[in-house]
Amino acid sequence: MAASIDKYLNGQSAVMADLKHMVEMVSPTTSTVLVLGETGTGKEMVSRAIHHSSGRTGDLISINCAAIPSELLESELFGHEKGAFTGAEKPRQGRFEMANGGTLFLDEIGDMPISLQSKLLRALEERTIQRVGGGKDIQVDFRLVCATHQNLKSKVDEGSFRADLYYRINVFPLQLPSLAERKVDLPVLIKAIMENMKAMGDAVDFQFDEDAVAEMMRYSWPGNVRELRNVLERAHVLFAGKTIGATEVRENLLRMKAPKKNQEADFLWQATADLGDPNMANGDGLDKPALPHPSDYRDWFAYFDDMDLRRHLQDIEITLIEAALDKHEGMVSRAAEALKLRRTTLIEKMRKYVIEKPANSPES
Numbered sequence: 001m002a003a004s005i006d007k008y009l010n011g012q013s014a015v016m017a018d019l020k021h022m023v024e025m026v027s028p029t030t031s032t033v034l035v036l037g038e039t040g041t042g043k044e045m046v047s048r049a050i051h052h053s054s055g056r057t058g059d060l061i062s063i064n065c066a067a068i069p070s071e072l073l074e075s076e077l078f079g080h081e082k083g084a085f086t087g088a089e090k091p092r093q094g095r096f097e098m099a100n101g102g103t104l105f106l107d108e109i110g111d112m113p114i115s116l117q118s119k120l121l122r123a124l125e126e127r128t129i130q131r132v133g134g135g136k137d138i139q140v141d142f143r144l145v146c147a148t149h150q151n152l153k154s155k156v157d158e159g160s161f162r163a164d165l166y167y168r169i170n171v172f173p174l175q176l177p178s179l180a181e182r183k184v185d186l187p188v189l190i191k192a193i194m195e196n197m198k199a200m201g202d203a204v205d206f207q208f209d210e211d212a213v214a215e216m217m218r219y220s221w222p223g224n225v226r227e228l229r230n231v232l233e234r235a236h237v238l239f240a241g242k243t244i245g246a247t248e249v250r251e252n253l254l255r256m257k258a259p260k261k262n263q264e265a266d267f268l269w270q271a272t273a274d275l276g277d278p279n280m281a282n283g284d285g286l287d288k289p290a291l292p293h294p295s296d297y298r299d300w301f302a303y304f305d306d307m308d309l310r311r312h313l314q315d316i317e318i319t320l321i322e323a324a325l326d327k328h329e330g331m332v333s334r335a336a337e338a339l340k341l342r343r344t345t346l347i348e349k350m351r352k353y354v355i356e357k358p359a360n361s362p363e364s
């Protein structure tokens with residue numbers, strides 16, 4: 001395998017091995033590649049792997065179609081001539097021309113305004129472009145890689161993406177696995193990202209014990225490798241020089257609750273070390289379990305973009321009902337008491353969520 005592919009795409013899982021093999025095969029060709037995958041799965045990394053093992057001597061030129069206002073996108077892509085519009089004082093090359101001899105990476109292609117799609121299609125078909133305000137055809141030799149986290153086919157069906165453009169770019173699709181589909185790669189990814197953080201000049205000297213890694217394996221990683229990277233950067237800030245255990249992973253790294261900004265790392269370490277098992281009574285004298293406080297969710301949107309509230313509340317309900325049944329060996333009336341529910345209400349909920357009593361539990 002070309003060394004550069006391994007350098008960009010870490011992971012030894014079967015899905016990653018397949019993906020790297022595909023990247024290796026397609027890179028030296030001029031085929032258009034469409035990189036698909038959830039947010040944070042590494043689409044941009046794939047574009048770099050492709051470019052750097054393609055043998056193309058030009059540059060990798062990237063443009064994020066979602067990040068540039070649509071009225072500026074055209075001149076960004078195609079360039080403009082002097083006087084093409086107010087403010088166009090000098091002629092300027094667009095990204096297509098800059099990518100001459102190299103690779104053009106159109107990120108978030110699903111957000112390409114429909115008004116520009118026909119112009120893009122023409123550039124892809126004829127390999128020539130015209131600058132804004134210019135009448136001359138300019139030949140460009142580029143290799144195209146596109147990426148999106150959206151379902152382009154349904155955009156075509158709903159009419160916001162041209163079908164002919166879709167078929168033009170969907171030549172060699174590469175589907176990136178979510179991190180949840182390749183959790184076996186976590187240790188390798190953690191190592192690679194920490195190495196990368198070191199290379200950026202940080203003295204990275206925290207480590208995870210076995211339980212901590214096991215805890216991370218249990219998590220679902222909705223933000224994929226980017227979320228993992230954020231967690232590691234957080235670990236670097238909070239736990240410099242420390243060995244991190246499962247509790248810290250759960251309480252300080254994966255939980256949405258941000259530690260208070262002015263807490264010193266050592267203080268935080270002390271505080272969390274004292275928390276002990278979160279399932280134990282929290283010592284307030286009332287023998288209540290240490291449930292997350294509703295205000296812990298206040299910072300949720302500081303870290304995440306959305307939440308399926310109904311599903312989350314259901315998940316909490318299911319988890320607590322199962323835990324209560326477990327604790328009381330499947331005795332529904334005792335579990336109901338523990339949850340401060342009527343027995344009939346609990347039975348109703350168990351039916352609704354298809355929750356079974358634990359095996360070998362006595363009747364109640």
Ligand SMILES: Nc1ncnc2c1ncn2[C@@H]1O[C@H](COP(=O)(O)OP(=O)(O)OP(=O)(O)O)[C@@H](O)[C@H]1O
Binds near residue numbers: 229
């Ligand atoms: N295989 C990998 N090995 C190491 N780091 C990775 C890998 N894949 C992704 N990363 C890291 O994860 C982060 C997200 O990667 P990238 O920007 O390529 O994702 P993306 O799929 O383009 O996400 P988005 O859809 O949000 O733009 C980056 O910091 C990148 O360095």
Ligand SMILES: [Mg+2]
Binds near residue numbers: 043107
């Ligand atoms: Mg990206």
